[in-house]
Amino acid sequence: MARRILLTGLDTFWGGKVAKALERDPEIEMLLGMGTKTPTEPLERTEFVRADQSYSLLSRIVRATEVDTIVHTFLVVDSSSMSGRALHEVNVIGTMNLLAAAGASGSSVRHVVVKSSSLVYGSNPEDPTWFAEDTPRSRPPRARLERSLTEVESYVRDFADENPEVAVTLLRFANVLGPDIDTPISRNLSRGVMPMIAGFDPLIQFVDEDDVIRVLETAVRTRLDGVFNVAGRGRLPVSEVASIASAWRLPLSPVLTHQLAAPLVRLRLLDLPTELERLLRYGRGIDTARLEATGFEFECTSAGAVERFAAASRLRRTVGDALPTYRYEADVEAFFRHSPAVVRSAEAAEAADPSQPAETSGTPAS
Amino acid sequence: MPARQPRHPNERPGAPAGDPDAGSFRAPVVPFPSAAPAERGAEDDSRRSDVDEWGRSERVRRLARAAGRFYYERWFRVEWEHLERIPRQGGALLVANHAGAIPPDAPMIMHGIEDQLGRPVYGLADFWFRTVPVVGTIWSRAGGVPAHPDNAHRILHEQGQLALVFPEGIKGPQKHVSERYRLRRFGRGGFVETAMRAGVPVVPIASLGAEEAMPILYKVPAVNRLLKVPYLPVTANHLVFGPLLGTVAYLPAKFRFRVLEPVHFDVEPHQAHYPRGRIMDAAEEIRMRLQEELFEMLSERRSVWFG
Numbered sequence: 001m002a003r004r005i006l007l008t009g010l011d012t013f014w015g016g017k018v019a020k021a022l023e024r025d026p027e028i029e030m031l032l033g034m035g036t037k038t039p040t041e042p043l044e045r046t047e048f049v050r051a052d053q054s055y056s057l058l059s060r061i062v063r064a065t066e067v068d069t070i071v072h073t074f075l076v077v078d079s080s081s082m083s084g085r086a087l088h089e090v091n092v093i094g095t096m097n098l099l100a101a102a103g104a105s106g107s108s109v110r111h112v113v114v115k116s117s118s119l120v121y122g123s124n125p126e127d128p129t130w131f132a133e134d135t136p137r138s139r140p141p142r143a144r145l146e147r148s149l150t151e152v153e154s155y156v157r158d159f160a161d162e163n164p165e166v167a168v169t170l171l172r173f174a175n176v177l178g179p180d181i182d183t184p185i186s187r188n189l190s191r192g193v194m195p196m197i198a199g200f201d202p203l204i205q206f207v208d209e210d211d212v213i214r215v216l217e218t219a220v221r222t223r224l225d226g227v228f229n230v231a232g233r234g235r236l237p238v239s240e241v242a243s244i245a246s247a248w249r250l251p252l253s254p255v256l257t258h259q260l261a262a263p264l265v266r267l268r269l270l271d272l273p274t275e276l277e278r279l280l281r282y283g284r285g286i287d288t289a290r291l292e293a294t295g296f297e298f299e300c301t302s303a304g305a306v307e308r309f310a311a312a313s314r315l316r317r318t319v320g321d322a323l324p325t326y327r328y329e330a331d332v333e334a335f336f337r338h339s340p341a342v343v344r345s346a347e348a349a350e351a352a353d354p355s356q357p358a359e360t361s362g363t364p365a366s
Numbered sequence: 367m368p369a370r371q372p373r374h375p376n377e378r379p380g381a382p383a384g385d386p387d388a389g390s391f392r393a394p395v396v397p398f399p400s401a402a403p404a405e406r407g408a409e410d411d412s413r414r415s416d417v418d419e420w421g422r423s424e425r426v427r428r429l430a431r432a433a434g435r436f437y438y439e440r441w442f443r444v445e446w447e448h449l450e451r452i453p454r455q456g457g458a459l460l461v462a463n464h465a466g467a468i469p470p471d472a473p474m475i476m477h478g479i480e481d482q483l484g485r486p487v488y489g490l491a492d493f494w495f496r497t498v499p500v501v502g503t504i505w506s507r508a509g510g511v512p513a514h515p516d517n518a519h520r521i522l523h524e525q526g527q528l529a530l531v532f533p534e535g536i537k538g539p540q541k542h543v544s545e546r547y548r549l550r551r552f553g554r555g556g557f558v559e560t561a562m563r564a565g566v567p568v569v570p571i572a573s574l575g576a577e578e579a580m581p582i583l584y585k586v587p588a589v590n591r592l593l594k595v596p597y598l599p600v601t602a603n604h605l606v607f608g609p610l611l612g613t614v615a616y617l618p619a620k621f622r623f624r625v626l627e628p629v630h631f632d633v634e635p636h637q638a639h640y641p642r643g644r645i646m647d648a649a650e651e652i653r654m655r656l657q658e659e660l661f662e663m664l665s666e667r668r669s670v671w672f673g
Contacts, residue, residue: 125493125494125496125497125512126493126512126514127493127512127514128512128514128515128516128517129419129420129421129511129512129514129516129517129520130516130520132516135516197499198499199498199499199500199501199502199503200499200502200503201503202421202503203417203419203421234413234419235419236413236415236417237415237417237421239415240413240414240415240417243414243415244412244414254499282496285419301412303412303413303414304412306412307412
């Protein structure tokens with residue numbers, strides 16, 4: 001069955017990468033990406049629409065394109081990347097609008113994939129060594145980011161309850177590392193520093209960025225249904241992360257950690273959002289048995305993901321960013337996608353065939 | 367009066383000299399099974415340390431064992447009775463009375479069982495430990511596991527290992543010397559529920575000696591509140607060894623552990639809920655048996671220091 005997919009956050013790291021991965025799947029007839037900025041990833045056939053998270057536009061897009069799958073990759077999981085208010089707007093209001101559009105009467109949506117984070121479990125001394133998908137948090141969330149993600153998940157759960165005919169995949173990812181991803185931990189490691197809270201050396205988990213994309217791709221393809229933890233195998237102490245990435249261990253005071261680290265953060269010598277500080281104190285483990293029972297196999301272990309990141313940053317130190325940066329030009333992209341002058345390769349034409357005449361003639365696909 | 371079987375600590379109980387696998391019990395390093403969802407990470411060649419998924423490090427364990435051996439054999443001169451009642455395989459929840467300002471009973475029980483039965487024991491301790499810098503990390507590397515029902519279930523059911531808990535919790539070690547060997551309330555019976563759910567027996571262990579190893583003479587509640595610690599007492603050790611050394615040095619009391627008959631629960635495992643009354647009754651019964659056994663052992667004890 002041909003699939004029609006709507007993707008959020010096409011301009012973000014995950015949106016772009018996932019779109020690129022999904023483009024390869026001939027089963028997918030139409031791929032539409034939303035974003036507030038232009039895409040940063042060179043894409044073959046993904047349509048781009050510049051839109052914010054307002055509800056009216058979303059429901060019009062869903063109705064007009066008759067998408068059957070929504071992939072929501074645009075959840076912010078790094079509180080240092082934007083202000084608290086913007087974060088709430090993007091995560092909570094954006095998801096609420098998206099789900100409202102998906103659940104509107106007569107909606108064609110049958111599958112929703114949400115990329116959430118293991119941050120919803122928090123990081124507290126009372127935690128179990130492993131969180132299963134249905135283990136509750138030990139303490140109510142206090143950090144703004146964790147609160148917003150918890151709220152997002154409650155909307156997703158409500159949506160799943162109200163729309164039993166829609167398969168809802170909620171994926172909770174552990175900390176991601178990889179050659180390209182930019183996270184507080186990767187920024188610290190790139191500076192050659194791993195912040196640690198003096199006297200604490202908890203166990204943490206990582207998942208490789210390519211594994212993240214493969215999980216999202218698999219979730220779309222196989223219509224996974226339910227909540228899944230996603231993390232590479234194994235857990236490793238923070239000190240070991242530092243030694244794999246050959247970073248200097250920067251001990252921070254166990255009391256007044258934030259206040260004392262504030263000057264370093266202000267001077268951009270260190271990244272220490274609240275959620276990272278909690279993680280460096282108590283660590284976190286999530287049990288991925290449920291995902292692995294579906295037959296998914298990770299390519300990288302937790303330590304492997306750190307290793308891969310370390311290798312890439314060693315290369316970068318010598319060569320710099322080797323790839324030329326891509327700039328999205330709307331006219332050029334429209335030309336390549338829709339102009340009859342462009343000769344499309346046989347298989348691409350075959351894959352795109354049903355929608356091709358309709359798109360070029362401007363009438364909605366039947 | 368039950369038959370007493372005093373043993374030399376180095377002697378493995380119930381093992382005839384010709385036992386073919388006797389040697390394996392004396393292996394210096396107990397092969398420790400990695401955690402359930404772990405195992406799979408065993409072949410991970412990116413690892414740089416030997417810290418497993420519970421946070422346990424075999425290197426730190428070896429150091430702890432070396433230190434433990436001295437205390438076990440020379441300082442506390444630990445003796446076991448009815449060690450054969452501890453199952454040789456399969457999960458079991460070990461339950462003991464808890465005492466001493468910094469309780470030495472947990473490491474001694476863990477060391478003894480690891481040493482003589484060749485079985486690792488996971489000591490479950492209050493999550494409060496995790497909040498203490500350095501101590502929390504060392505404790506975790508040495509094989510300590512936060513006492514969470516999920517953790518206990520994983521150890522007992524999925525891995526079929528021995529777990530050690532002290533149902534009195536923090537109330538045990540913080541009692542005054544005048545209340546020694548009087549068991550506190552056994553929490554809310556959570557340990558019984560855990561054992562029922564995992565389908566494993568509870569094995570009570572009566573422990574003698576820890577109360578006298580670091581007895582609490584005086585407690586200063588104001589300081590506790592100030593430092594946010596559960597208790598910060600003045601112990602007899604402070605008087606004997608001085609304020610610094612006395613905080614960490616134990617008095618050489620004679621330790622004696624008596625393993626009681628295992629308690630099996632006749633209930634279906636893996637239930638979401640068990641009747642509260644049933645749990646409380648079972649917990650109270652185990653508490654009573656331990657208390658009686660302790661009084662009996664006390665009546666047999668001639669000397670605090672020599673047993």
